[in-house]
Amino acid sequence: MARNLPDLSSLRPAGSKHSTKRDRVLSVFLRQEGHLSADDLCDLVHLEDPGIGRATVYRTLQWMVGAGIARKVNFGEGRARFEPAYRHPRHFHLVCAECRRSSEFLSSDIESLLEEIASARNFQAGQAVVQISGVCEDCRTGVKTPPLDGTTTERVFARDALRIAIATERSGLEFYSRASKLTTDPRGREVFERLAEEEKEHLGTLEKRYAELLADDEQLESRPTFLFFKGAANGIFAEGSEKLGKGVDDQQALLIGIKCERGSHQFFKRYGERFEDSEGRRIFLEFADEERTHLELLIREYRSLRERQATERSGRRPSARARAAR
Numbered sequence: 001m002a003r004n005l006p007d008l009s010s011l012r013p014a015g016s017k018h019s020t021k022r023d024r025v026l027s028v029f030l031r032q033e034g035h036l037s038a039d040d041l042c043d044l045v046h047l048e049d050p051g052i053g054r055a056t057v058y059r060t061l062q063w064m065v066g067a068g069i070a071r072k073v074n075f076g077e078g079r080a081r082f083e084p085a086y087r088h089p090r091h092f093h094l095v096c097a098e099c100r101r102s103s104e105f106l107s108s109d110i111e112s113l114l115e116e117i118a119s120a121r122n123f124q125a126g127q128a129v130v131q132i133s134g135v136c137e138d139c140r141t142g143v144k145t146p147p148l149d150g151t152t153t154e155r156v157f158a159r160d161a162l163r164i165a166i167a168t169e170r171s172g173l174e175f176y177s178r179a180s181k182l183t184t185d186p187r188g189r190e191v192f193e194r195l196a197e198e199e200k201e202h203l204g205t206l207e208k209r210y211a212e213l214l215a216d217d218e219q220l221e222s223r224p225t226f227l228f229f230k231g232a233a234n235g236i237f238a239e240g241s242e243k244l245g246k247g248v249d250d251q252q253a254l255l256i257g258i259k260c261e262r263g264s265h266q267f268f269k270r271y272g273e274r275f276e277d278s279e280g281r282r283i284f285l286e287f288a289d290e291e292r293t294h295l296e297l298l299i300r301e302y303r304s305l306r307e308r309q310a311t312e313r314s315g316r317r318p319s320a321r322a323r324a325a326r
């Protein structure tokens with residue numbers, strides 16, 4: 001993933017006389033994609049500044065790990081490798097035993113499973129390492145695929161973010177269509193119908209954006225998946241749809257909708273905020289905003305439904321507040 005370079009002044013250790021050399025090592029490191037060994041980094045630094053010694057590079061690496069700028073990873077080669085940690089969200093690796101190349105993927109499914117396991121065991125989780133070792137496609141087939149450059153990585157990320165948003169939107173649409181059929185309160189039904197319409201419209205917008213992205217790059221559709229977010233996002237509405245099927249009243253239907261929208265909003269916001277500035281991040285955060293709007297609408301509707309029902313029960317004329325809410 002492409003990284004924004006951090007503001008060096010905020011990372012520079014105060015009063016260090018090596019700060020200039022350190023800055024250079026740091027800046028070489030942050031410009032790299034992938035996972036460097038200390039020797040790889042020494043070679044790269046030497047290309048730019050032969051005056052910087054091995055010891056300085058090693059010391060700087062250690063300092064970067066301590067400061068949370070670099071992460072140490074071990075691919076079972078008998079030596080450590082380092083990757084930028086700065087604004088680089090948690091991810092997992094596939095490591096090829098033949099060519100030694102590694103590739104990355106992100107998975108909310110794995111993360112939520114890890115969290116679930118740790119909490120079930122009352123375990124305060126620190127770092128969890130998930131690594132798949134084996135033989136990569138290139139080594140198995142002999143067909144060389146060019147390594148991903150920064151632009152392509154960004155596009156793959158945006159493609160996957162859109163796929164997730166589209167899947168969530170579809171399952172939201174299904175939820176609201178179902179809810180509108182089940183709801184007997186005319187106003188509640190109208191709200192669900194309106195949301196179904198909105199989801200349909202937004203789905204169209206997302207699909208258009210997806211098609212535009214693919215038009216820029218013929219091979220994009222077939223590139224390997226980067227985000228494995230299968231269960232988490234679209235599972236939220238699927239669970240809601242299932243609950244609707246069990247027979248619920250209007251109030252309960254609205255509450256289920258509220259829960260789904262809240263879950264979806266939080267999910268997209270939480271992940272979007274972890275990503276550095278990119279098209280993928282924007283897709284996540286825009287989607288989170290949209291879900292918040294739906295959430296607010298449902299909450300308003302839930303309140304006014306309760307008020308209407310209370311009024312009907314007491315046989316009173318609707319209060320000024322209930323009338324104003326219409």
Ligand SMILES: [Zn+2]
Nearest residue numbers: 096099136139
């Ligand atoms: Zn390989």
Ligand SMILES: [Zn+2]
Nearest residue numbers: 035083093104
């Ligand atoms: Zn990595």
